[in-house]
Amino acid sequence: MLEREREVTLRFLAEPTDINFGGKVHGGAVMKWIDQAGYACAVGWSGQYCVTVYVGGIRFYKPVLIGNVVEARAKLVHTGRTSMHIVVDVGASDPKDRLSTKTTHCVIVLVAVDEQGNPVEVTRWRPETEEDAALERYAVKLMELRKGTEESVSNLRDAMPL
Numbered sequence: 001m002l003e004r005e006r007e008v009t010l011r012f013l014a015e016p017t018d019i020n021f022g023g024k025v026h027g028g029a030v031m032k033w034i035d036q037a038g039y040a041c042a043v044g045w046s047g048q049y050c051v052t053v054y055v056g057g058i059r060f061y062k063p064v065l066i067g068n069v070v071e072a073r074a075k076l077v078h079t080g081r082t083s084m085h086i087v088v089d090v091g092a093s094d095p096k097d098r099l100s101t102k103t104t105h106c107v108i109v110l111v112a113v114d115e116q117g118n119p120v121e122v123t124r125w126r127p128e129t130e131e132d133a134a135l136e137r138y139a140v141k142l143m144e145l146r147k148g149t150e151e152s153v154s155n156l157r158d159a160m161p162l
């Protein structure tokens, strides 16, 4: 049996078609790369087709420029029964000097599904280093924070005349 892939890095050029009205890379393009890197990572780990169930805590630190070499690095940091929590960091560099700048960070959650789209169990991932244990605590903490926020938002929404 093949060893399970826990990390995936996509590397490519930011193309002129990715441009926004300010002449830099569109935020939506960066989100698509994050989703693609997370997808490849989740499928590599689970060996199943996967769908995105949540994208959270996305932070755009710096713009990506057209013509930059982009690296979207995805790393599994927590598994639930059917879900995989994946940290994705996007870095960009000018191909002339290749000095990479971290431009975007987020945690994305994907669920492994069967052919009917029903969630299926995934192999559990266990941290083996203190760094990995810290990353797992970070993902779990984010999930807990989210639960509280989602409940508050849902209460607010229910109170609106929508």
Ligand SMILES: CC(C)(COP(=O)(O)OP(=O)(O)OC[C@H]1O[C@@H](n2cnc3c(N)ncnc32)[C@H](O)[C@@H]1OP(=O)(O)O)[C@@H](O)C(=O)NCCC(=O)NCCS
Residues within 6 Å of the ligand: 051, 052, 053, 054, 079, 080, 081, 082, 083, 084, 109, 111, 113, 117, 118, 119
């Ligand atoms: C993902 C999907 C299959 C989950 O189905 P579901 O009936 O909600 O299934 P469950 O309630 O059993 O949840 C499945 C997992 O998702 C997790 N999940 C659900 N909502 C979540 C959220 N807001 N944040 C993080 N994880 C979440 C659950 O915790 C569970 O994980 P676990 O098994 O590791 O504990 C379903 O919601 C779906 O098909 N969504 C659309 C996916 C899609 O089209 N994505 C692409 C959009 S661009």
